[in-house]
Amino acid sequence: MNHSIQAELDRPIWAALTTNQAHLGYGDALARRYHPDVAPFAAPASETPAAYEALRQLLLPQEQAAVLHSAEPIDAIDGLQITPVGVIHQMIASHGEATHADNGDVIRLGNADAKDMLDLTQKTKPGPFGKRTHEMGNYIGIRDHGRLIAMAGERMHIAGYVEISAVCVDDDYRGRGLAGRLMNVLRSEIEQRGETPFLHVFSHNTSAIGLYERLGFSLRRTFHLTRVGHAGPR
Numbered sequence: 001m002n003h004s005i006q007a008e009l010d011r012p013i014w015a016a017l018t019t020n021q022a023h024l025g026y027g028d029a030l031a032r033r034y035h036p037d038v039a040p041f042a043a044p045a046s047e048t049p050a051a052y053e054a055l056r057q058l059l060l061p062q063e064q065a066a067v068l069h070s071a072e073p074i075d076a077i078d079g080l081q082i083t084p085v086g087v088i089h090q091m092i093a094s095h096g097e098a099t100h101a102d103n104g105d106v107i108r109l110g111n112a113d114a115k116d117m118l119d120l121t122q123k124t125k126p127g128p129f130g131k132r133t134h135e136m137g138n139y140i141g142i143r144d145h146g147r148l149i150a151m152a153g154e155r156m157h158i159a160g161y162v163e164i165s166a167v168c169v170d171d172d173y174r175g176r177g178l179a180g181r182l183m184n185v186l187r188s189e190i191e192q193r194g195e196t197p198f199l200h201v202f203s204h205n206t207s208a209i210g211l212y213e214r215l216g217f218s219l220r221r222t223f224h225l226t227r228v229g230h231a232g233p234r
Helices: 003-010 011-017 047-057 109-122 179-190 206-214
Strands: 025-027 029-035 042-044 064-069 080-093 107-109 139-145 147-158 159-169 196-202 219-231
Touching: 003 025, 003 219, 011 029, 011 064, 011 147, 011 179, 025 080, 025 147, 029 047, 042 047, 042 064, 047 080, 047 196, 047 219, 064 080, 107 147, 109 139, 109 159, 147 179, 147 196, 179 196, 179 206, 196 206, 196 219, 206 219
Parallel strands: 159 196
Antiparallel strands: 025 029, 029 042, 064 219, 080 196, 080 219, 107 139, 139 147, 147 159
C-alpha cells in the first residue's frame, strides 16, 4: 500500500467526499458533509478551529454530524457541542483470502427496495442508514417469500478502496451464515473491479469483529467516532 492511499484510508470520509462521492455531499475546501438523507458523516479538512467552524456552518441548529478522528478527545471548540460516541476499528481485507461467493438467491437492491431496506436496518441497527444511503454503492440482499431478511452494501468509496457496510440479518434468520455470504459476494465483486474492501466496526462489537476476521479482514487502525453539532446557549 503506497503512502498516498494509506493517507486516504486515514481520512476516509474526507477522501470520499472530495473524490468519488463528491456528488453525494457538499461543503468547501475547509469542511464537507454528506447530504443528511445519504449519511450522517462529515469531515473537516484539518484539525484546526477554522475547519471545525466551517463544519459548524454546514449544520442546521439542531443537527449533528458524525466525525472520525484519531485524537481523543477533540479539544473544546467554540460554538460546537462535541459528544464522544466510541472507538471504531477500521478493518481491511487481505488479498486472496475470499471464499467462494454463494450468490444463488442474492438479489440486487435499488430504489424500489428503499422502504424494505430502511425497515430492516431500523430493526437490526447495523449503523446509520437513510433514505438515500443505497445511492452510495451496490446493495444486495436476500428475500424469503418477498420479505427482505438480509442485506449488505457499499458505503464510502475512495481510490482503490470500497467500504462494506449495512451488513444485517433479520433476527428470525440469524445463525444461517447469511451475513457472511453477502459479504463474500460483495468482496468478490469489489476485488474483481481491482479494488480492496474495508469496513468500520465498533471496538466493543466482538461478535461482528470475529465474523470479519473469519472472512479475512484484519485491523488496520482505530478511530474515535464523535458527534458534533451547534453548542446550545450557555
